[in-house]
Amino acid sequence: MPLLVRSAGSSQALTASLRDLVCAVDSDQPILSLLASFVGGMGLPGLVLALSGIYAVMAWSATRRTREIGIRMAVGADQGSVVGLILK
Numbered sequence: 001m002p003l004l005v006r007s008a009g010s011s012q013a014l015t016a017s018l019r020d021l022v023c024a025v026d027s028d029q030p031i032l033s034l035l036a037s038f039v040g041g042m043g044l045p046g047l048v049l050a051l052s053g054i055y056a057v058m059a060w061s062a063t064r065r066t067r068e069i070g071i072r073m074a075v076g077a078d079q080g081s082v083v084g085l086i087l088k
Contacts, residue, residue, distance in 0.1 A: 003018075003022075005018060018031075019031055058086070058087075061086065062086050065086070069082055069085075069086070072085070
């Protein structure tokens with residue numbers, strides 16, 4: 001169950017007292033700050049963005065080399081060597 005707290009005072013002092021209070025009630029409860037949740041929540045979109053960028057560069061590279069790939073396969077290159085060529 002999430003607990004949101006608003007304070008007009010110092011957040012460091014409030015954090016310490018809340019942590020002590022939660023540990024007194026149940027020491028097995030995880031205590032996460034809003035910053036940790038925000039950073040964790042931004043990790044997944046960052047990963048998706050990076051993977052889509054890598055995919056786009058690989059697709060662009062393969063599209064630019066379509067004629068070369070076709071000639072290599074016509075000469076007798078197997079599929080594994082062509083895939084290895086693209087991934088290099």
